[in-house]
Amino acid sequence: MRRDASSSRDRLVAGAADLLARHGLGTMTVRELARHANAPLGSTYHYFPGGKPELAAEAVRWADRETGAVLRQGLGDGPVEGLREFVQMWRRTLVDSDFGRGCAVMAVAVHENPGDAARDAAVFAFSNWTTELSAVLRRRGVSHDAAADLATLVIAAVEGAVAMCRAERSLQPLEVVAARLEGLLRS
Amino acid sequence: MRRDASSSRDRLVAGAADLLARHGLGTMTVRELARHANAPLGSTYHYFPGGKPELAAEAVRWADRETGAVLRQGLGDGPVEGLREFVQMWRRTLVDSDFGRGCAVMAVAVHENPGDAARDAAVFAFSNWTTELSAVLRRRGVSHDAAADLATLVIAAVEGAVAMCRAERSLQPLEVVAARLEGLLRS
Numbered sequence: 001m002r003r004d005a006s007s008s009r010d011r012l013v014a015g016a017a018d019l020l021a022r023h024g025l026g027t028m029t030v031r032e033l034a035r036h037a038n039a040p041l042g043s044t045y046h047y048f049p050g051g052k053p054e055l056a057a058e059a060v061r062w063a064d065r066e067t068g069a070v071l072r073q074g075l076g077d078g079p080v081e082g083l084r085e086f087v088q089m090w091r092r093t094l095v096d097s098d099f100g101r102g103c104a105v106m107a108v109a110v111h112e113n114p115g116d117a118a119r120d121a122a123v124f125a126f127s128n129w130t131t132e133l134s135a136v137l138r139r140r141g142v143s144h145d146a147a148a149d150l151a152t153l154v155i156a157a158v159e160g161a162v163a164m165c166r167a168e169r170s171l172q173p174l175e176v177v178a179a180r181l182e183g184l185l186r187s
Numbered sequence: 188m189r190r191d192a193s194s195s196r197d198r199l200v201a202g203a204a205d206l207l208a209r210h211g212l213g214t215m216t217v218r219e220l221a222r223h224a225n226a227p228l229g230s231t232y233h234y235f236p237g238g239k240p241e242l243a244a245e246a247v248r249w250a251d252r253e254t255g256a257v258l259r260q261g262l263g264d265g266p267v268e269g270l271r272e273f274v275q276m277w278r279r280t281l282v283d284s285d286f287g288r289g290c291a292v293m294a295v296a297v298h299e300n301p302g303d304a305a306r307d308a309a310v311f312a313f314s315n316w317t318t319e320l321s322a323v324l325r326r327r328g329v330s331h332d333a334a335a336d337l338a339t340l341v342i343a344a345v346e347g348a349v350a351m352c353r354a355e356r357s358l359q360p361l362e363v364v365a366a367r368l369e370g371l372l373r374s
Contacts, residue, residue: 023298023299024212026212101299102297108354109353110211110350111209112209113287119354123354126355126360149367152348152351152364153363153364153367155347156364157343158347159347159350159351160342160348161339163293163346164342166296166297167292167306167309167310168313173339173343176335176336180337184371
Protein backbone atom coordinates (compact mmCIF):
# COMPACT_ATOMS: atom_id res chain seq x y z
CA MET A 1 0.00 0.00 0.00
CA ARG A 2 2.64 2.44 1.07
CA ARG A 3 4.72 1.71 -2.02
CA ASP A 4 1.66 2.11 -4.25
CA ALA A 5 0.83 5.42 -2.66
CA SER A 6 4.37 6.64 -3.01
CA SER A 7 4.63 5.51 -6.62
CA SER A 8 1.28 7.17 -7.52
CA ARG A 9 2.57 10.40 -6.08
CA ASP A 10 5.90 9.99 -7.89
CA ARG A 11 4.08 9.48 -11.17
CA LEU A 12 2.14 12.68 -10.60
CA VAL A 13 5.32 14.60 -9.79
CA ALA A 14 6.97 13.29 -12.95
CA GLY A 15 3.85 14.32 -14.88
CA ALA A 16 4.03 17.81 -13.38
CA ALA A 17 7.70 18.09 -14.41
CA ASP A 18 6.71 17.06 -17.94
CA LEU A 19 3.95 19.67 -18.06
CA LEU A 20 6.32 22.37 -16.79
CA ALA A 21 8.97 21.40 -19.31
CA ARG A 22 6.43 21.64 -22.15
CA HIS A 23 4.11 24.55 -21.39
CA GLY A 24 5.76 26.47 -18.59
CA LEU A 25 4.39 27.44 -15.23
CA GLY A 26 1.63 29.82 -16.34
CA THR A 27 -1.04 27.31 -17.22
CA MET A 28 -0.04 24.44 -14.92
CA THR A 29 -2.83 23.57 -12.47
CA VAL A 30 -3.68 20.55 -10.34
CA ARG A 31 -6.65 20.01 -12.66
CA GLU A 32 -4.48 20.05 -15.81
CA LEU A 33 -2.05 17.64 -14.15
CA ALA A 34 -4.83 15.19 -13.30
CA ARG A 35 -5.90 15.24 -16.96
CA HIS A 36 -2.30 14.98 -18.23
CA ALA A 37 -1.47 12.09 -15.88
CA ASN A 38 -4.85 10.43 -16.39
CA ALA A 39 -5.33 10.43 -12.60
CA PRO A 40 -8.45 11.17 -10.52
CA LEU A 41 -8.66 14.84 -9.58
CA GLY A 42 -9.41 13.94 -5.96
CA SER A 43 -6.27 11.89 -5.52
CA THR A 44 -4.20 14.59 -7.18
CA TYR A 45 -5.46 17.13 -4.63
CA HIS A 46 -4.93 14.53 -1.92
CA TYR A 47 -1.25 14.19 -2.77
CA PHE A 48 -0.74 17.93 -3.22
CA PRO A 49 -2.90 19.72 -0.68
CA GLY A 50 -0.73 22.80 -1.19
CA GLY A 51 -1.98 23.00 -4.79
CA LYS A 52 0.01 24.47 -7.63
CA PRO A 53 2.89 26.00 -5.60
CA GLU A 54 3.60 22.63 -3.94
CA LEU A 55 3.30 20.81 -7.23
CA ALA A 56 5.67 23.19 -9.02
CA ALA A 57 8.29 22.91 -6.26
CA GLU A 58 8.09 19.10 -6.24
CA ALA A 59 8.34 19.00 -10.04
CA VAL A 60 11.46 21.15 -10.01
CA ARG A 61 13.04 18.98 -7.30
CA TRP A 62 12.24 15.91 -9.40
CA ALA A 63 13.87 17.48 -12.50
CA ASP A 64 16.84 18.49 -10.37
CA ARG A 65 17.36 14.92 -9.13
CA GLU A 66 16.93 13.34 -12.58
CA THR A 67 19.27 15.78 -14.30
CA GLY A 68 21.76 15.80 -11.43
CA ALA A 69 21.99 11.99 -11.53
CA VAL A 70 22.80 12.01 -15.26
CA LEU A 71 25.39 14.75 -14.86
CA ARG A 72 26.99 13.05 -11.85
CA GLN A 73 27.27 9.75 -13.66
CA GLY A 74 29.22 11.35 -16.50
CA LEU A 75 31.34 13.43 -14.16
CA GLY A 76 32.64 10.24 -12.55
CA ASP A 77 34.80 9.92 -15.67
CA GLY A 78 35.76 13.61 -15.88
CA PRO A 79 34.39 17.06 -16.78
CA VAL A 80 34.17 16.46 -20.54
CA GLU A 81 32.31 13.19 -19.96
CA GLY A 82 29.96 15.00 -17.56
CA LEU A 83 29.18 17.60 -20.22
CA ARG A 84 28.63 14.85 -22.79
CA GLU A 85 26.11 13.00 -20.61
CA PHE A 86 24.34 16.27 -19.80
CA VAL A 87 24.13 17.22 -23.49
CA GLN A 88 23.10 13.70 -24.50
CA MET A 89 20.23 13.85 -22.01
CA TRP A 90 18.98 17.12 -23.57
CA ARG A 91 19.44 15.75 -27.07
CA ARG A 92 17.20 12.80 -26.17
CA THR A 93 14.66 15.03 -24.40
CA LEU A 94 14.40 17.30 -27.44
CA VAL A 95 14.27 14.60 -30.10
CA ASP A 96 11.95 12.22 -28.22
CA SER A 97 9.43 15.03 -27.68
CA ASP A 98 9.77 16.44 -31.20
CA PHE A 99 11.26 19.57 -29.55
CA GLY A 100 8.19 19.95 -27.35
CA ARG A 101 9.96 19.41 -24.03
CA GLY A 102 12.66 21.49 -22.43
CA CYS A 103 13.83 22.09 -18.89
CA ALA A 104 11.34 22.21 -15.99
CA VAL A 105 13.81 24.20 -13.88
CA MET A 106 14.11 26.81 -16.64
CA ALA A 107 10.31 26.99 -16.86
CA VAL A 108 10.17 28.13 -13.25
CA ALA A 109 13.19 30.42 -13.57
CA VAL A 110 11.58 32.46 -16.37
CA HIS A 111 8.36 33.17 -14.47
CA GLU A 112 7.92 36.37 -12.48
CA ASN A 113 5.98 34.79 -9.61
CA PRO A 114 6.70 31.07 -9.36
CA GLY A 115 6.20 31.04 -5.58
CA ASP A 116 9.00 30.88 -3.04
CA ALA A 117 9.24 27.08 -2.82
CA ALA A 118 9.48 26.57 -6.59
CA ARG A 119 11.95 29.42 -7.00
CA ASP A 120 14.12 28.06 -4.16
CA ALA A 121 14.04 24.63 -5.80
CA ALA A 122 15.14 26.17 -9.12
CA VAL A 123 18.03 28.04 -7.50
CA PHE A 124 19.01 24.85 -5.70
CA ALA A 125 18.93 22.85 -8.97
CA PHE A 126 21.14 25.25 -10.93
CA SER A 127 23.46 25.46 -7.95
CA ASN A 128 23.64 21.65 -7.59
CA TRP A 129 24.59 21.13 -11.22
CA THR A 130 27.11 23.96 -11.18
CA THR A 131 28.67 22.72 -7.95
CA GLU A 132 29.00 19.12 -9.21
CA LEU A 133 30.81 20.24 -12.35
CA SER A 134 32.90 22.79 -10.51
CA ALA A 135 34.09 20.19 -7.95
CA VAL A 136 35.34 17.89 -10.71
CA LEU A 137 37.14 20.76 -12.43
CA ARG A 138 38.86 21.65 -9.16
CA ARG A 139 40.02 18.06 -8.74
CA ARG A 140 41.67 18.47 -12.17
CA GLY A 141 43.65 21.43 -10.89
CA VAL A 142 41.42 24.34 -11.94
CA SER A 143 41.38 27.10 -9.32
CA HIS A 144 38.28 27.53 -7.16
CA ASP A 145 37.00 30.71 -8.85
CA ALA A 146 37.83 29.64 -12.39
CA ALA A 147 36.08 26.29 -11.84
CA ALA A 148 32.93 27.94 -10.47
CA ASP A 149 32.84 30.48 -13.32
CA LEU A 150 33.38 27.88 -16.03
CA ALA A 151 30.70 25.61 -14.53
CA THR A 152 28.21 28.51 -14.51
CA LEU A 153 29.03 29.25 -18.16
CA VAL A 154 28.47 25.59 -19.09
CA ILE A 155 25.08 25.31 -17.38
CA ALA A 156 23.88 28.71 -18.66
CA ALA A 157 24.97 28.01 -22.23
CA VAL A 158 23.44 24.53 -22.39
CA GLU A 159 20.16 25.80 -20.90
CA GLY A 160 20.07 28.70 -23.38
CA ALA A 161 20.91 26.37 -26.27
CA VAL A 162 18.11 23.96 -25.34
CA ALA A 163 15.62 26.83 -25.60
CA MET A 164 17.08 27.91 -28.96
CA CYS A 165 16.77 24.30 -30.21
CA ARG A 166 13.08 24.23 -29.24
CA ALA A 167 12.38 27.40 -31.25
CA GLU A 168 14.37 26.15 -34.26
CA ARG A 169 13.16 22.55 -33.93
CA SER A 170 16.74 21.56 -34.59
CA LEU A 171 19.65 20.30 -32.48
CA GLN A 172 22.07 22.67 -34.17
CA PRO A 173 22.44 25.31 -31.39
CA LEU A 174 23.04 22.57 -28.80
CA GLU A 175 25.64 20.79 -30.96
CA VAL A 176 27.52 24.02 -31.62
CA VAL A 177 27.47 25.10 -27.98
CA ALA A 178 28.45 21.63 -26.74
CA ALA A 179 31.49 21.53 -29.05
CA ARG A 180 32.69 24.98 -27.93
CA LEU A 181 32.15 24.11 -24.25
CA GLU A 182 34.01 20.82 -24.65
CA GLY A 183 36.95 22.79 -26.04
CA LEU A 184 36.88 25.08 -22.99
CA LEU A 185 36.73 22.16 -20.54
CA ARG A 186 39.71 20.51 -22.25
CA SER A 187 41.91 23.60 -22.14
CA MET B 188 -4.82 60.29 -36.45
CA ARG B 189 -2.68 57.81 -38.22
CA ARG B 190 0.25 58.47 -35.88
CA ASP B 191 -2.04 58.13 -32.84
CA ALA B 192 -3.40 54.85 -34.10
CA SER B 193 0.06 53.54 -34.82
CA SER B 194 1.41 54.64 -31.44
CA SER B 195 -1.56 53.06 -29.59
CA ARG B 196 -0.84 49.81 -31.35
CA ASP B 197 2.89 50.14 -30.63
CA ARG B 198 2.15 50.69 -26.95
CA LEU B 199 0.06 47.53 -26.90
CA VAL B 200 2.80 45.53 -28.63
CA ALA B 201 5.36 46.79 -26.10
CA GLY B 202 2.93 45.82 -23.33
CA ALA B 203 2.58 42.34 -24.79
CA ALA B 204 6.37 41.99 -24.90
CA ASP B 205 6.51 43.03 -21.25
CA LEU B 206 3.85 40.46 -20.29
CA LEU B 207 5.67 37.72 -22.21
CA ALA B 208 8.98 38.61 -20.59
CA ARG B 209 7.39 38.43 -17.13
CA HIS B 210 4.88 35.57 -17.17
CA GLY B 211 5.60 33.63 -20.32
CA LEU B 212 3.25 32.70 -23.12
CA GLY B 213 0.90 30.38 -21.23
CA THR B 214 -1.33 32.94 -19.59
CA MET B 215 -1.00 35.80 -22.08
CA THR B 216 -4.37 36.74 -23.59
CA VAL B 217 -5.74 39.78 -25.38
CA ARG B 218 -7.88 40.37 -22.29
CA GLU B 219 -4.87 40.28 -19.94
CA LEU B 220 -2.99 42.65 -22.23
CA ALA B 221 -5.85 45.15 -22.22
CA ARG B 222 -5.77 45.11 -18.41
CA HIS B 223 -1.95 45.29 -18.28
CA ALA B 224 -1.80 48.18 -20.77
CA ASN B 225 -4.84 49.89 -19.27
CA ALA B 226 -6.43 49.92 -22.74
CA PRO B 227 -10.03 49.27 -23.82
CA LEU B 228 -10.59 45.59 -24.63
CA GLY B 229 -12.41 46.54 -27.85
CA SER B 230 -9.47 48.53 -29.23
CA THR B 231 -7.07 45.76 -28.26
CA TYR B 232 -9.09 43.26 -30.31
CA HIS B 233 -9.35 45.86 -33.07
CA TYR B 234 -5.56 46.11 -33.35
CA PHE B 235 -5.02 42.37 -33.06
CA PRO B 236 -7.89 40.64 -34.84
CA GLY B 237 -5.74 37.49 -34.98
CA GLY B 238 -5.84 37.32 -31.16
CA LYS B 239 -3.12 35.80 -29.04
CA PRO B 240 -1.02 34.22 -31.85
CA GLU B 241 -0.77 37.56 -33.66
CA LEU B 242 -0.02 39.39 -30.43
CA ALA B 243 2.72 36.97 -29.43
CA ALA B 244 4.38 37.17 -32.84
CA GLU B 245 4.29 40.98 -32.82
CA ALA B 246 5.66 41.07 -29.27
CA VAL B 247 8.59 38.84 -30.21
CA ARG B 248 9.32 40.98 -33.29
CA TRP B 249 9.25 44.06 -31.06
CA ALA B 250 11.70 42.46 -28.58
CA ASP B 251 13.88 41.38 -31.49
CA ARG B 252 14.07 44.94 -32.85
CA GLU B 253 14.74 46.53 -29.45
CA THR B 254 17.43 44.02 -28.49
CA GLY B 255 18.94 43.96 -31.98
CA ALA B 256 19.28 47.75 -31.97
CA VAL B 257 21.16 47.72 -28.64
CA LEU B 258 23.46 44.92 -29.79
CA ARG B 259 24.13 46.59 -33.16
CA GLN B 260 25.00 49.87 -31.51
CA GLY B 261 27.68 48.22 -29.38
CA LEU B 262 28.95 46.09 -32.25
CA GLY B 263 29.77 49.28 -34.18
CA ASP B 264 32.78 49.54 -31.86
CA GLY B 265 33.67 45.82 -31.92
CA PRO B 266 32.55 42.40 -30.64
CA VAL B 267 33.48 42.99 -26.98
CA GLU B 268 31.62 46.31 -27.00
CA GLY B 269 28.61 44.56 -28.57
CA LEU B 270 28.61 41.97 -25.79
CA ARG B 271 28.91 44.72 -23.19
CA GLU B 272 25.90 46.65 -24.53
CA PHE B 273 23.89 43.42 -24.75
CA VAL B 274 24.77 42.45 -21.17
CA GLN B 275 24.17 45.98 -19.91
CA MET B 276 20.69 45.91 -21.42
CA TRP B 277 19.89 42.66 -19.55
CA ARG B 278 21.40 44.01 -16.34
CA ARG B 279 19.06 47.01 -16.57
CA THR B 280 16.06 44.85 -17.47
CA LEU B 281 16.66 42.57 -14.48
CA VAL B 282 17.40 45.26 -11.92
CA ASP B 283 14.68 47.71 -13.02
CA SER B 284 12.06 44.95 -12.77
CA ASP B 285 13.40 43.52 -9.51
CA PHE B 286 14.26 40.37 -11.51
CA GLY B 287 10.66 40.06 -12.69
CA ARG B 288 11.38 40.57 -16.39
CA GLY B 289 13.43 38.42 -18.72
CA CYS B 290 13.46 37.84 -22.45
CA ALA B 291 10.22 37.78 -24.47
CA VAL B 292 11.90 35.74 -27.22
CA MET B 293 12.96 33.12 -24.68
CA ALA B 294 9.40 33.01 -23.31
CA VAL B 295 8.15 31.89 -26.72
CA ALA B 296 11.09 29.54 -27.30
CA VAL B 297 10.34 27.53 -24.14
CA HIS B 298 6.68 26.89 -24.99
CA GLU B 299 5.60 23.71 -26.76
CA ASN B 300 2.92 25.34 -28.91
CA PRO B 301 3.64 29.03 -29.37
CA GLY B 302 2.02 29.09 -32.83
CA ASP B 303 3.93 29.19 -36.10
CA ALA B 304 4.16 32.98 -36.40
CA ALA B 305 5.55 33.49 -32.88
CA ARG B 306 7.97 30.58 -33.21
CA ASP B 307 9.21 31.89 -36.57
CA ALA B 308 9.69 35.32 -34.99
CA ALA B 309 11.72 33.76 -32.15
CA VAL B 310 13.94 31.82 -34.56
CA PHE B 311 14.40 35.00 -36.59
CA ALA B 312 15.34 36.98 -33.44
CA PHE B 313 18.00 34.54 -32.22
CA SER B 314 19.31 34.27 -35.76
CA ASN B 315 19.45 38.07 -36.18
CA TRP B 316 21.45 38.57 -33.01
CA THR B 317 23.80 35.69 -33.78
CA THR B 318 24.34 36.91 -37.35
CA GLU B 319 25.11 40.48 -36.25
CA LEU B 320 27.75 39.32 -33.79
CA SER B 321 29.14 36.73 -36.16
CA ALA B 322 29.56 39.30 -38.97
CA VAL B 323 31.63 41.57 -36.72
CA LEU B 324 33.81 38.64 -35.61
CA ARG B 325 34.45 37.73 -39.25
CA ARG B 326 35.49 41.30 -40.00
CA ARG B 327 38.08 40.85 -37.23
CA GLY B 328 39.53 37.85 -39.03
CA VAL B 329 37.65 34.99 -37.34
CA SER B 330 36.76 32.23 -39.83
CA HIS B 331 33.14 31.87 -40.96
CA ASP B 332 32.37 28.73 -38.96
CA ALA B 333 34.23 29.76 -35.81
CA ALA B 334 32.48 33.15 -35.84
CA ALA B 335 29.03 31.58 -36.19
CA ASP B 336 29.74 29.04 -33.42
CA LEU B 337 31.13 31.62 -31.01
CA ALA B 338 28.18 33.95 -31.66
CA THR B 339 25.74 31.11 -30.91
CA LEU B 340 27.58 30.34 -27.68
CA VAL B 341 27.41 34.01 -26.62
CA ILE B 342 23.67 34.37 -27.26
CA ALA B 343 22.84 30.99 -25.66
CA ALA B 344 24.96 31.65 -22.57
CA VAL B 345 23.62 35.16 -21.97
CA GLU B 346 20.02 33.96 -22.42
CA GLY B 347 20.61 31.08 -20.01
CA ALA B 348 22.33 33.35 -17.50
CA VAL B 349 19.43 35.84 -17.56
CA ALA B 350 17.07 33.02 -16.56
CA MET B 351 19.44 31.90 -13.79
CA CYS B 352 19.60 35.50 -12.51
CA ARG B 353 15.81 35.66 -12.33
CA ALA B 354 15.67 32.52 -10.20
CA GLU B 355 18.49 33.70 -7.93
CA ARG B 356 17.32 37.32 -7.89
CA SER B 357 20.96 38.24 -8.34
CA LEU B 358 23.13 39.45 -11.24
CA GLN B 359 25.91 37.01 -10.33
CA PRO B 360 25.35 34.38 -13.09
CA LEU B 361 25.21 37.10 -15.76
CA GLU B 362 28.37 38.83 -14.48
CA VAL B 363 30.30 35.55 -14.40
CA VAL B 364 29.13 34.49 -17.85
CA ALA B 365 29.77 37.94 -19.35
CA ALA B 366 33.35 37.97 -18.04
CA ARG B 367 34.10 34.50 -19.46
CA LEU B 368 32.52 35.38 -22.82
CA GLU B 369 34.47 38.62 -22.99
CA GLY B 370 37.65 36.58 -22.55
CA LEU B 371 36.62 34.31 -25.43
CA LEU B 372 35.81 37.24 -27.72
CA ARG B 373 39.19 38.83 -27.01
CA SER B 374 41.18 35.69 -27.76
